[in-house]
Amino acid sequence: MWKKYLIIVILFYFFALLQNSFLAHFNILGTAPNLVFIFFCILVFFENYPKNTPNFYRTIFFAITAGLFLDISSHSYLGICVVVLLIIGFSFKKIQVLLRNMEDNYPLIYFLSLFSVFFITYQFLLSVIGFDFRFLVELIYNLAIATIGFSVFKRLLNVQKVQN
């Protein structure tokens, strides 16, 4: 079990480095994908997959790990992103529980709409950029990367499910 968490921490670290160095060169209108945030949303979304029993302790773990890496690799104070991700993580879980029925099979459109709402919330809370055209480009860019991440992650989980 601890190996899974260790891998998650390493992946967050890897994504934090990747988005601030390699992906900085692949910016569109100065915007680059926020891999840490995307991975955080995917983890929170699939956190209780395939059972519908949300575990908020895991959400806290994901928020603290992702938030700390975002804070360390930015110029802000430590803890700002942690708090923002905690708010987003809990809201994500709460809305997921409220909206999803027991037979739900985790559709992409459901993830993308939730992701969009929380990406806007994240940007708004951090006041990184204003709601302009560039923000739209940033959202679309992040949605594209999130879709790829979502498909990969879902496939991995399905393979795991079949093996179990």
Next chain:
Amino acid sequence: MARFKNFYINKKNTGLLKILGGAVVFLLLLFILNSFVSPIKNLFYAVSYPIQKTFWTAGISSTSFFGSVWSSGSLSKENDNLKNENQKLLAQVATLQSIAQANKAQSDVSESCQDTEFILLMVGVVGLDANDMLSINKGSSDGITEGMPVINQQKVIFGRVYRVYKNFSQVMLISNKDSVINVQVQLPATFAEDSDEPKEIDGIVRGKGGLSAYLDLIPISSDIKDSDVLITSSIENSFPKDLLVGTIMNIQKDDQKSFQESSVNLFMDLKTADNLFVITNYKN
């Protein structure tokens, strides 16, 4: 008071107390963590530097590879060379104009506080965050202090050192939303000294985020054109004079306003920003 009297510990209240207790402990922990923010960030960058530098260099190589694919072979390289050459020439023009103007008595005072002989410290770029903050691989142990200007070899201004840690620093790019620098429009080479037109057109360049910036506070009466070159001015003294900033494009002129605005095509280019220079002897 009566409400507190009736507050007894049941299962629900215990849950509430746990949440409150957790929140207090969490905030306390964050407060303590922030007391050690400098060593924590320094350690993170020291550990990550080799990986991050590799990623950064790989990013430069990949973009130039894809760029050259798009532009059919050597066009991209040739364009970069021409761009560099052009920037060098523009820097020379700026220097020559500055020398000519320095002979005038009225500019002696402002010129006296400008150092033309810079002491430069070469730094490697390792990262860029979403707020247009660049990370460089040298810090206080190398003599870097906050506020030092950062340029490239063609005297193109990138920004100023914003935060300094022991082994690395963060540079606020001129495109950062909090960045404001005083600039002036470079006089054309054909400018006549006895012309009736004002010799200097001053304005400011404000960062817009997303590696872009715009020109502001140019008087409506001033005659500026697309492709005019912007250089740093000595009004504010936070940057040395005559550093290259960018060119003017998309001028927005509204007669009902006192000032005109325009976008700025910044000279700073991340594709060529593997190594930069910090001016260590410039005091503002």
